[in-house]
Amino acid sequence: MSSTTERYCRACGESVAPDTDVCPHCGVGTRTTDVGTPMAYCRDCGEEIRSAAEICPHCGVRQQPAPASFGSVESDLESLFRRNRGVVAAVASFFFPGLGQLLNREVVKGLLVFVGFVAASFSIVFGVGLILAPAVFVYGVYDAYRTGKRLETAAEGGRPHA
Known part of the structure; x- marks a missing residue:
């Protein structure tokens, strides 16, 4: 057994690094619980992506607003x-x-x-x-x-x- 915990994307099932916030394969946030969402289209390249995708896996453009962080x-x-x-x-x-x-x-x-x-x-x-x-x-x-x-x-x- 290795010392690093292997994680899998909840949406596409692909292996992702433990510190990854967005799946590089499907663009869905790895910390989200919303898996069975319908498909949508990228607002930049027009490719079909999951509606929960934060970043388009095809062109890399952010689809949803950046997570609101508490003001520093x-x-x-x-x-x-x-x-x-x-x-x-x-x-x-x-x-x-x-x-x-x-x-x-x-x-x-x-x-x-x-x-x-x-x-x-x-x-x-x-x-x-x-x-x-x-x-x-x-x-x-x-x-x-x-x-x-x-x-x-x-x-x-x-x-x-x-």
Whole structure:
């Protein structure tokens, strides 16, 4: 007995590799339980194929939509950022001054806001920072929001705000 388990396609009975998702002989998904399905025609080459076939065994064109995968964290964050760019940038600047500008791809402005906030925070010792540090902080959050909203509107095809 071999160490690998030999599998067979439920539709055509041909031997398939254990890690195969689609039978290379008939095009039916090997993980499906739908075996006795009627025949259909390939939407590209017109050859007769099983209606449960995910990929045409003749031309290789996908017949059914790709299986819906759960959204990856990366794509979810990207869509969240794209739809709410101003809010995300403002929240980022709230927690780390200048980060919102970096998210909006304003690197120089982001570094200036960060350095300005740090310098203003150190100037609290002299009393000037009591007014300057909150002013730089609020400016960073507001500017990140305003720029993010402008970029969000431009990405949607609207006219950017002034």
